[in-house]
Amino acid sequence: MSHFPGGASSSQWLRSYEAGPYSMDKAHFLGISVLLVVVLVGPFLALYCFHKRWDLRQAKQARMAGKSMQAQDFAVKVARYFMPSIRIEKHRFHGLTAKSEPMDIRFESLGLELPNGTTVLSGVTGEFKAGTCCAIMGPSGAGKTTFMNALCGKAFYGKPTGKVFINEREASIADFRPCVGFVPQDDIVHECLTVGEQIQSAALLRGEPWTTSKRAKRITEDVLQILQINHIRNTVVGSVEHRGISGGQRKRVNIGLELAADPTVLFLDEPTSGLDSTSSLTIIESLKKLGELGMTSIMVIHQPRYKLFTLFDEVLLLGKGGRTVYQGPSQGAVPYFQRLGFEIPATENPADWLMDLISGEVRSKIFPQVGTHPADWLFEAWEQNKAQVGSYFSIPRNLWTQQDDRTVLANLVEAEWHQIDVDESGFLSLDELTRLIRQCTGAEPKKNIVQQLLVAMLEVAGRDPDRDGVSREDFIGYLCSMQVAASRADILQLQDTSSSSESGIDVETFVMEATCCTPTGLIREARGFGSHLFVLSHRQLVLWWRKNSERALFLAVVAFAAVLLASMDKYICPTPLWMPDPYLNLHTALALMQTVYCLGLFGDDKQVFWRESASGVSVLAFFISRVVLNTVDLVMQTFVFVALYFMMLQPHVHFGRFFLPFLLVSFVAAGAGYFISSILPVQHGPFVASLVAFVSCGLMGHPMRVIQMMDGGMLEAVMDVISIARWSVGMSFLLIVEDQGLPPIDSIQGQQRLELEVMIPVYKDRGMWQGHGYWNSGILWLLGMAVVLHSAAFLGLKFTSRTKQI
Structure with a gap:
């Protein structure tokens, strides 16, 4: 009795696949070409614009900080001009807070x-x-x-x-x-x-x-x-x-x-x-x-x-x-x-x-x-x-206080105020302050720096920054404020003028924020998963952009591999797309490249992860922030690989369906790369990744091995669980057979015809756990493998090297 449907002979059964219902037109080819250009150029152009905007903002902040530093430096020199012995604080704290409960x-x-x-x-x-x-x-x-x-x-x-x-x-x-x-x-x-x-x-x-x-x-x-x-x-x-x-x-x-x-x-x-x-x-x-x-x-x-x-x-x-x-x-x-x-x-x-x-x-x-x-x-x-020991050495007490400094400085400024306030208006104007700085430092200050210092004096005094000058009391108060030790009042009073001018935050808002942000004791609440995920995602985006040169190099390697394999299959060793052999090579190459590429996601800076994990940063947030952005690379590389091959071979199937098995292979291979990098030292990663790709795709995914191991028992179960190509090759191969169709049966070589008679039923109907059809079953199995490997990578990241995460 024939094992083909309806008792048909092998030739009759194969003839049912001769005509494919779909053929690619010029619009389809043009659409893929345009999409390829968009995928390669679009994200980089958008991020380039974002990066330029970020650069301009950073440069502006640096200029504002530079002006603030120069203004403060001039103020220090003016104070020391009047009183060389004054003790002026070198550092002013605007964000770091005094501890409400220090730790003995x-x-x-x-x-x-x-x-x-x-x-x-x-x-x-x-x-x-x-x-x-x-x-x-x-x-x-x-x-x-x-x-x-x-x-x-x-x-x-x-x-x-x-x-x-x-x-x-x-x-x-x-x-x-x-x-x-x-x-x-x-x-x-x-x-x-x-x-x-x-x-x-x-x-x-x-x-x-x-x-x-x-x-x-x-x-x-x-x-x-x-x-x-x-x-x-x-x-x-x-x-x-x-x-x-x-x-x-x-x-x-x-x-x-x-x-x-x-x-x-x-x-x-x-x-x-x-x-x-x-x-x-x-x-x-x-x-x-x-x-x-x-x-x-x-x-x-x-x-x-x-x-x-x-x-x-x-x-x-x-x-x-x-x-x-x-x-x-x-x-x-x-x-x-x-x-x-x-x-x-x-x-x-x-x-x-x-x-x-x-x-x-x-x-x-x-x-x-x-x-x-x-x-x-x-x-x-x-x-x-x-x-x-305490009696051997004692630190001498300094009886001269900051209040003494303030009193002496105030007396000195008062004695010379009539020379400073040239127009005797009672206020120090921009021109008068410029003249004073020139006299005290011997340098010619820029007008915007002097204006910055003038505004800072008014803000410390709590006066309107739009005033044209500062009074003698405001001037003395600002000079003396530079000697005040860091304290709660200092933090509230001496905010960063560059930050306030840029953000538009008023003093009341600043005081409320500082009040809320002051630690209340040693039991400090840590930030949660959501906050960690937001910050880590933003940081990872910056890191992702900085590695554009590496990304471009890898895309070039992927493109070269696609063109090479397409040339082999079309010109050097012509292999029909309705046979499984081309897809075994394609999927194995893609799995190897993606596994190796993903080794660096956690392997390159694992010590940084250990340090951040030890400080309480969420491991799950760290994992998700990296994997999500790396998925963009996976999709981009897979698309370039498949699109170039597709345009050179031009199979008569829809590109989206042709692309899906390759994308699933990338996700599974990425999971394998993540898992390897999370549990092994970085130097061992490439060797293990190559071995995994060879066994999972090239060895256990070979059509002849699939036929031999599909025995309905333990051997087939092992193959189904660990072999990527066992599912992906069947999806790609049967897609061409069913959607594009076979050439006239009489034109197919005898050996290829015999292989088709065996392989089509094996991949389509004989597999275990394949009740949803070869296509849906392949999707479910490959997605399941990807989820399991990603989960294993997270667990490996969290629970291996625990002593280094303490």
Whole structure:
């Protein structure tokens, strides 16, 4: 009995496919050509316009910030002209806020035991007061980084012991993650974003839910100013291959990403490593300045120069084995050890001398019996003398107050006001202020800069900015305001004039916003999924645009592959489109290209993801923001690949139906690429991706393998689950057979006719779980595979490398 429908013979059955109902006309061909041009040009043209507009806006903001900085610089010089000794604050905080509840950290018998039983940290006891700048120092192997990791809850590699107290309540620092920052030793930053973009996105991602974009901009300005990187705000960070900012600047950006979160306590792992002494001093001075806001800085540092060492309020010196040698004021360390009989040479750097001493290279003259290696004895000496450390050194009190500065400055200005106010109107006009700046600085200021300074004086005084001049009281008040320490009132009073002038925000709105945005305590609410998704999507759009050169290169490779395969199938090794072989090659090539292309989505900057995940950024938001925009690339590349092949071979089928199986292959292959990149190191990705594409398409999707494995049992089930081409090739092959039709049966070679007699029934009717027909079943299976792989990629991203996301 014949196995063909109606008992027909093979020739009669195949003849039913001879005539295809559809043929492509010129309008169809022209439409595909136009769409191809639109797909290639349209998105890039739209984004180019958006990018140019963004560039102009950034340039305007930079000019406004530059004018504000110049105006403030002139004001500083004018104040020092009248009173050279006046203490003027170098940094003004407009977004970073004073902490309503600073964090005192006390630790008792803090230690860490490794799984093999080795103790790498033993009984460290001490305290870091709120608002202080603290250093953890010691020789190699002393457990400095281990101590800091144990203190902030990142010592996942061992069992911590001891207790930690936050404001005298036993707790874990990890419980306060939204208000804690951690700066890793490696400079983990986005290489394709500018300095300003990175810091502002960090402020939005890690700020409180009510943090507005205006407040994030003010925080960004604070961070850029205090770290002295404002001049490179619009410079892309760059990488080894593409030079951007310098190593020292990159280190400061690394710190700035954490400062943008406005933390209450900041941990830093060797923030000065690899930097010269001047750059190191700049960073520590900046962090010490933030202590005025109540922020505590705790850092591991190696052998600083003595000037830098004395900047620390507190130092914790650890000996070998992770035991305490000294903990107290930095300038009290040398007197403490001198009382123990250690002498420091006159020409020796005290910081270097301390490291030599802790390592056991310096002998005590009072206790010579301890031998040439007194390291162990130092631990015992500390336990006996730690209660008396406070008496060894005390910081002298400065009795001269800011009010004294204000009084003296006011008297000096009053004495010379008649020379300043030339027309004796009682108000300082634009021309008079210009003349005064010229007299004080010797420079010729631009009119718009002087106007900016005049407006700033009026705004600080709370007067109408449209007034023509400032009174003597307003002038004195503004000069004195520059010496006011950062405080709640300072934040409300001294807003960024460039931001206010650009946004049109009034003082009342600013005060209300600042009031809402002030932290109410250590329990800080983090932003939610929606906010993270919005910020990450915007950032990803910028990153996507910056990689246009890579995108163009890959599109060129895809186009070349399409033209090559089309030329092979049409001219070199002519293969009819009503056979499955061309689609096996096409789908395998496309799957391989898309899998490899998608490896970089999570693999290229996985360390950035680990850092952001550890700070509380939503993993799901991170995943969606990247996948959605990358899907644009997938559709674009697939369309170029299929359109070029289609126009060269010109099959007589509708392009949309011809395109769909290829698009589904891209989605499944992309999911495989995402999954591989989420669980494997980046260096192993290309090899595994090639293997997956070969097995899933070229090996298990080959028509002969499909016929052999379609046994209705476990073998077929395995093939259906893991083979992409098993479904996609059947969709494309049968589409041509049914829509275009076969040539006259008598003209088909005997071998090809035999293959068609076997393959058409196998692909069309014999498959398991194919009750919806080959077309709908193929769509459902390929979509299901894509969903499963995308979900697996998300789970891999979230749950692998968990210790690095702490």
